[in-house]
Amino acid sequence: NAGVTQTPKFRVLKTGQSMTLLCAQDMNHEYMYWYRQDPGMGLRLIHYSVGEGTTAKGEVPDGYNVSRLKKQNFLLGLESAAPSQTSVYFCASCWTRMSNQPQHFGDGTRLSIL
């Protein structure tokens, strides 16, 4: 019972490089989310998806793109990495549009941009 799996767990990039973070969930959840966590700032929403083929911007979307081609996968892309994108990235998913369904989180991807 994997839940939410994030790949990779760690990555170091050089400024200007691109990469894609993968999130996979096996709970058949409709909604998926990408957050970033920075010291002293809690988790902030980057992008989210309410279903296969749909995506929307969150609080801090600049510099990121996302895709949800399959219901179980949510990809986060950095086209040209910047040092300000050094952070820990968390993916989450949940069942329904109701506010009372807790989101389930993956264990994070620690990304460093040099």
Add this chain to the structure above:
Amino acid sequence: DQQVKQNSPSLSVQEGRISILNCDYTNSMFDYFLWYKKYPAEGPTFLISISSIKDKNEDGRFTVFLNKSAKHLSLHIVPSQPGDSAVYFCAASGSGTASKLTFGTGTRLQVTL
């Protein structure tokens, strides 16, 4: 504009005593509130939640209290155990918002022997 605030970055409590973690919010549209617990190198895990139609929700050693007029909620842990040492995040969600969560900055709880 921090809509969810946890003003205490850290808290130290002795084992067996009560831990009280506080959270304030500013957005009146929030109608559901959650507490998540996070250990180092792991993702946040759901702990307990409360709907805005209630003022208290209890689950074992954990109780969440909501004071809507003050826009304040608190998490009580009784009795505190060393395994409770973690970072606790308060989060809020509004109806019709695709269950998006707005998080506080977290409180690091240390339970000492």
